[in-house]
Amino acid sequence: MKDVADHLGVSRQLVSLVLRDLPGASEETRRRVRAAAEELGYHPDDSARVLRGHRSRRLGVLFTMREPFEVDLVEELFAGAAERGYALVLGPLSAARSQRTVLAELLGQRIEGLLVLAAEGGSATIDDLPGIPLVQLGGPRALETADDVRVDDTAGIDLLVEHLAGLGHRAITHVSGGDGPNARERRLAYEAAMERRGLALDVVPAAFTEDAGARAAQDLLARKRLPSAILAANDRCAAGVLGTLVRAGVRVPADVSVAGFDDSSIARLPYTQMTTVRHDPARLAGAALDAIVRRIDDPDATTVRHLEPPLLIVRASTGPALAR
Amino acid sequence: MKDVADHLGVSRQLVSLVLRDLPGASEETRRRVRAAAEELGYHPDDSARVLRGHRSRRLGVLFTMREPFEVDLVEELFAGAAERGYALVLGPLSAARSQRTVLAELLGQRIEGLLVLAAEGGSATIDDLPGIPLVQLGGPRALETADDVRVDDTAGIDLLVEHLAGLGHRAITHVSGGDGPNARERRLAYEAAMERRGLALDVVPAAFTEDAGARAAQDLLARKRLPSAILAANDRCAAGVLGTLVRAGVRVPADVSVAGFDDSSIARLPYTQMTTVRHDPARLAGAALDAIVRRIDDPDATTVRHLEPPLLIVRASTGPALAR
DNA sequence: CTGAAAGCGCTTACAG
C-alpha cells in the first residue's frame, strides 16, 4: 500500500480509503489511485484487514462439492453474500475431511456466521460451535434453536402426486430416500397424499443416489407387475430408476411414468426430460443470507423458519396412465 | 492464546510452540496445553499467523465445482497439500465469478502458488500473475513456461482404439470435444490410431457435456447406418451418446459399442457401465503438488512436464462387433 | 486531503 501511495505521492490512508470505497477523496483521485494499484499489481492483504478490523465480514459454508444442488446453492450464496458485504469461506466436506476438521479451519478464518448445507454431514457435532450464528439450509434439522431455510417437502410431493393422479395413475410407487436427509418428510408426504386419494401405498426404500435408484428399479423389475408411476425421493434417484428401466426395455412414460425432486441439471438432460419439482436456489440462498445477517446483527432475534414453496416442472418422463 | 496460557499459568509462546508442534516442551505439557485449548474452544487466528510469518503456506486452486473430475482432483489436493504442510484456498470459477475476480481473492489471501485446473476457464489472463509459481493440471496448455501435469491423451485414445479394434470394430466414430480443452489432442490421437490400422475416419464434432453427446447421437441416428463403435471425447459426452441411443431403442453394446474417457463416477453407474480410460486423481494431484512445492522452493528449477499414463477400464458398454 | 500513533493476534529471536 505504501508503494502505491509513494508512486502517486499521496498518503497511505488515502489509498486505503479509496480501495474501501469510503468517502473523503475526489473522483479524480480515486481514479488515479485505482489505476496505480492496478499498474503495480497491488492486492490488499486480507489477513491484515481481518486482523485489524474488529469484524472479518466472512461467512463459512459447510457443504459437499459432489452434490449438484449444493453447488447450485453455493454459487448463489457467492452472489448474495457479496451484495450484503460479506465474503464466503468454503468448507467442503468429504470422506477425508471431517466436519470437525473443516470447522476448525473456518473458525481459524474468523467467520462471523456459518451456513450448513451439508446434507450428509449431519450437524451432529455442530453444537460445540463457539457462539457464532448458524443457519441450516436444507439437510437434517439438527439444531432446534438454529434458523432454518428449506424447501417445503410436503408441498412438493403433493404437487407430484396430484400431477400423477391427474394423469390417471393409481399404482404410484415411492422410491424413498431411506435414512437420508428429508427422506422421512417426503415419504410421509407421499403416504398422506396417497391416503387422501384412497390409493394404496407402495414404498421401496432406497437413497438419494443413482445407484440406489438403480437397485430399487431392479427390485421392481423382479416383480410380476410394474407400478404405473414411480415417484423417486430426488432427481438422482429418479435418474437411476429411469436409466435402469429403459435399459431393461421398459418405455418411459408409455409403460411407466417416472418423476424426481429438485430440478437439478440431471433432470434437464435430453434423454431424461424428467418431471420434477423445482426450488429456486437463488431464493433459498437469499433467505439463508437474510437469516444469518439478521442473526449477526441481532443475536437475540426470534428464530427464522423459512419454507420455500416448490414449483411443478412437467417434462416428458411422465404421461397418461394405461387403462388396464 | 493468552487465555489458554493464563488458564494453565504458562507463557503465551509455550502455547504457540505446542500448537505448532515445535520442539521445546515436554510431552506432559503438550498434553495439558492441547487439553486447555480444546476446553476453551481456542482456534489460532489464521490471519495473525499469515500476517506475522513471512510465509502463508497457502496454495490457491482455480477450478470448476461442476466438473466431477476436477472435484475428484481437489479432494486429492487437500490431502496432498496437508502432507506437504500447505493449506488449500479454493477459487471456484463460475459464470458469475470470473477468473480475474477469483484470482484477486486468492492473491488477497497471499497464496504462495497457484494450481490451475479450470479446464473451461482458460488461463488467458493468467499472465498478469505477480510472480507466483503456477502449475497447470490438465486443461489447455496456456503458458508454455509453466509447469504442467496432465494425462497422456494420446496413450489413452490408443488404448481405447486398440480395445475396440481388437473386438473387431472397423467403423469407429469419434464424437469429439469440439473446441474444448484437450479435445484437439484426443481427436488427433484418434485419427493417428485409425490411420495406423487402415481404418476410415469419422469425426462428429461435439463438446465435453451430456447435451453435446446427445445431439451427436441424434445426428448419428439420422444416418442410414450407425457406426459399429463410438469413442466419445469424455465420459459425460459418452453418457449423452449412450443415453440417447438406448432411448431410441439401440442396444448397447449388442448393436453399437460406446466408450468414454476419464473414468468419472458417471462411467460406473449400473445402467452405464462404461468402458473408459482411468487416470488416477491422487497421482495427478501428487505430481502437481510436487511441481509447485519444488518451484516455490526454487523458482529457477527446470520446467516440469508430467504425462500421467492412463489405464484401460473395460466395462459392459463395449462388446464384439457384429459381422455384417 | 496529510501525518503520527495505536493496535489487531500472532511469530520470532534473544537473554535468562
Add this chain to the structure above:
DNA sequence: CTGAAAGCGCTTACAG
C-alpha cells in the same frame, strides 16, 4: 521453560 520486545499490513481515530 519464562519474559520482554519487535513487527507483519492493514484500519481507526484524531489533530491539523
